[in-house]
Amino acid sequence: MEVSISVNGTNHSSDVEPRTLLVHYLREDLGLTGTHVGCETGYCGACTVIVDGRAVKSCTMFAVQADGAEVRTVEGAANDAGLHPVQEGFWECHGLQCGYCTPGMIMSSIALLEENDNPSEDEIRHGIEGNLCRCTGYHNIVRSVQYASAKLRGEEPQGASAEVTT
Amino acid sequence: MSTTSVMGGIVRRKEDPSLIQGKGRYVDDIKRPGELAVAFVRSPFAAATVNSIDASGALALDGVHAVYTIDDVRHLGVTPAQVAVGTLRPLLADGAVKHVGEAVAMVVADDRYIAQDAADLVFVDYEPLDAVVDLKEAMADSIQVHEGTPNLLLTWAGNAWWEGVVELPDPAPGIQEAKERDDAVVVSLEMVNQRLIPTAIEPRAVLADWNDGYGSVELWTTSQIPHAVAGAIGATFGIPSNKVRVVAPEVGGGFGLKLNLYPDEFLCCFASKELGRPVRWTETRREAAVSSIQGRGWIGTATITGTRDGKILGYELDAICDMGAYSQNFTVAIPLLGLFVAPGQYDIPTSYALHCVVTNTPTTDAYRGAGRPEAAFYLERIIDVFAREIGMDPADVRKANYWKKEQFPVTTAVGMTMDSGDYETNLDALLARVGYEELKAKRDAARAEGRLLGIGLSTYVEVCGFGPSALTGLGFSWAGYGLPTAFNGSGVVRVQPDGTCTVTIGTGPSGQGHQTTWAQIVSDGLGIPMDDIEVQHGDSNDSPMGVGTFGSRSIAVDGSATFEATKRVKEKAAVIAGHLLEAAPQDVQFADGGAHVAGSPDRSVTWAQIAESAYQPHTLPEGVEGGLESSVVFSPPNATWPFGSHLALVEVDPDTGDVDILEYWATDDCGNVINPMIVDGQVHGGIAQGIAQALFEEAIYDETGNLLTSSLADYPLPAAESLPMFSLDRTVTPTDVNPLGVKGIGEAGTIGSAQTIVNAVVDAVSHLGVKHIDMPLRPKRVWQAIQDARN
Amino acid sequence: MYPPNFDYVAPASLDEALSALAGADNAKVLSGGMSLIPLMKMRLVRPTTVIDISRIPGLDAITDEGDHIRIGAMVRHAQTATDPLVNEHATALAQAAAATADVQVRNQGTTCGSIAHADLAADQPAAILALGATMVAASVRGTREIPAAEFFVDTLTTTLESDEILTAVKVPKGGKSVYRKLGRRGSDSDYPIAAAAAWVDASYGTISDARIAITGVSSKPYLATTAAQAVVGTDGSSEAIAAAASQATDGVVVLEDLYGTVEYRTHLASVYVQRALEDVLQ
Incomplete structure (x- = not known):
């Protein structure tokens, strides 16, 4: 057809x-x-x-x-201006490991933030419930989406150094 | 965030820009012109005789090129394995099937849709037989999976099979006598450590391209061990391994399931050779549940004999371990890894008997932790039961039996030597951070209001960083088993003529961030910026010989090889730079992307200048060879022994049995840390998989051996909503068995977490009379346990 | 993973779709495809013709029809979950739609599709039962209306004839309703192990009418009639609610599966009837 x-x-x-x-x-x-x-x-x-x-x-x-x-x-997802804030968030916050779920996870996160640019942690978890990740335990994915959300709203986003144990 | 770093720094991953833009290349993304697609015809029966296979309908379909059965491939022998004990797997079912999903025939067609159409048209005449699924029934041997071969393959207990490799003492003396003491407290519990389906999100995939002209074959495969696959393919097809190029490109999660030699890898090579076209197979998810390995699957009775002051006088475990139908790569060695850590972090007499039994189910093998989560589960659960029995805080019972920091290195009750440890400091750090006393008060207050809060604690030690080649290769001549391969770590560091650096390693990531961590090691050593360092891996032709990624081994072994290679490159670069700067090599210092004379920063050369000279040998000082490259093979004197403490706060809904994890804390110790962001990530993922075992996942077979949980609808992986945020911290107790002082962190989270959750849930309902609940703690089980205790 | 071949038609009108359905042997109607496509991929369903109704204008609307709201065949779960009319007048359905599967499925799957598919553990059938909705079924023979209570026959089986398309669900206004569930992965995640929708009319203080529907527990979503009767005529006291909860599975065969024994599911049905009633009477 x-x-x-x-x-x-x-x-x-x-x-x-x-x-x-x-x-x-x-x-x-x-x-x-x-x-x-x-x-x-x-x-x-x-x-x-x-x-x-x-x-x-x-x-x-x-x-x-x-x-x-x-x-x-x-x-x-990226354009001439560079990575989409969600992609940047995944990079900055170690939101991916093997990367296999990542494209789908990123597209779901983009769609989520297009509907709600300031989701709570629960709303993020609910918004990506249809995307399974076997590597990250979702912790850093949630943080990646929070990073993108802050960036989209013009706030200072928090990368990995804000939390990681050193 | 900086793009260059010293070791110990948080560095964004080098692998991410491609992966976040969908430009990563996984096996299924790699295309070859003229490729054909494979579908397998799989058995619906767990045990049956295969009377006949009629492929005429399939062969008549447009676009179908071949249908192969065992008759076509029997001459190739069985599927090779690194630990070849027990019944090995034929490449396709040979007259009989031993588990649901066993491949009976292989269809090759123009594309995957047609291949599946054709597979549906292959008629197999089966004569179903009785299957054995239950482990105790399998032990009884009344139905033999492989007729004439006892189901019990071997029992890991003494040192019988192990002689010359690892000296295991006889079962610990004194436990029987301890039980007879007047003040002895004996607790004993049978517990299930259920079967799991590893479920990397990337299904396995294979693409084989045989070239008759070159007499060589290229194979792209989702593998953690490309070198071993290359060795096995060479041996199977009777061609030298240097004519076999095996590439593991991006690998979408491994967790042990891709640490194997699978029939499909050999079969796709065979089909490509026969048909003269590239041949591809990509697993479907339902196929994955039966065609790839599974993990865990133990039922065992743990017993502690101790006294009321918390002293443990003996620990015993008697368990039956499910091997599934065939022995694949490491199948029977997995329980052995559990035995290595049987006494945990405790100075306690220990007696173990692990019975490796075959059943009519898919093969088990390494799944994240591989034997060690099982061992930690039984030990740390029964310690909790013991603590409750004697009315002592579970943290105090653990402390009363720990090896002390000053005792290290120690030889444990199972004859293993542990490198370093400081368990009490680690546990105290965790308890202080969570505010343990306040937390207990909070739990008790909630309980007084009728809410069911529970606190669970587990500490653990794992053995990883494999390791000494005698331990990693188990001391055998594997070439004799058709598997010539390496058991060492390796790293090659090469400074290119333009001053950038290429690092190739004998191990490759399936998400662990090797490219970043290794670049940090080299950047730290040479002062070459992270962006100028490229880490390559996973190509059996181009990567140095290595054993691959498993057992939390890469950084300790291949990382150390790379560290040493870096040092050697630096030493040579100092000679060259000294020559260029007219200074003695010992006066050359490296900084800011180049080298200068100590005390005279303006007398400097760049790495590009050093390299240019290196590759124009006439410019080098007398006696110095050209090139700027070092290749190091590393085999440490011992494995490493990371440890840690995990603690969870859970709430149980008394009306439904639903478990909610309110808080999760972990304080791990993996020695020195190169990239703390990556280490945290490994712990997060490990904990998630342990929680998944505790609460959600189970491979369930009915009595006929049919897998009831073959899709993600029935095998519930935790989603984002199922898990909490994790609160992490670390203590640092370096090892001296490698120059980096690193121990490994890939599996720690999984080893520490499942029993942490079970201990917490049991704590929440113990005052109602519940003593134990078998995993997974689905609501129905928790609710039922409460009902049973009340009645 | 790879569906078998089929003929695909995407009619531009309902009449065209109905003719195609009447004329085809072994045809399947495709709306969102969230149930049909996985079954085809596993080759458990092999239609010769797939009739995609998504191109038919007008089926994707939720409309206010005075005493009821009408939900068209192509209304997606996400639309049902967020629509102000549904939230106001059919709260249980909005909640059930919001608790259905995940974001992507809610974006693609349809409320009518879920109802017509009639999975024994689907969320929204419980809500439409409790709300006393009416199914609108069309065929070349004409259009008929089927009360929800007469719609579900058994697992994956409804009174829809093979030449009929479920073109809309009509949900009456009035009363209050809620939907509460325990999902397979805890809270409301995944298919329900057990769930209950409760609808009450308590406009004048006492409960003058009530319906309770339960899903995930038996071979089909069902109305727990005696349970509902237990609260009618009461003011919703805890005794009345307890009485209702205790009759949650009266007269039905409770199923056992990997997620629940008969005993557990029977208990859960009571728990969720109680929770739904407590919520709706708040």
């Missing part, structure tokens, strides 16, 4: 099988391998992308469902 999908601002017209999952379309057809696959039941969230402004799991969506949609992936 012919689909036309905007990904990170670029329009792509492609012929896909109806059964092709959006994540495979992004990874195999467009070569955007930043979006990962971690499970097939929609639990892990490694495949999270933003479709028409909403964080969704691209492994639980057919590419044909995204026909006409605007998709944002981790590859589009």
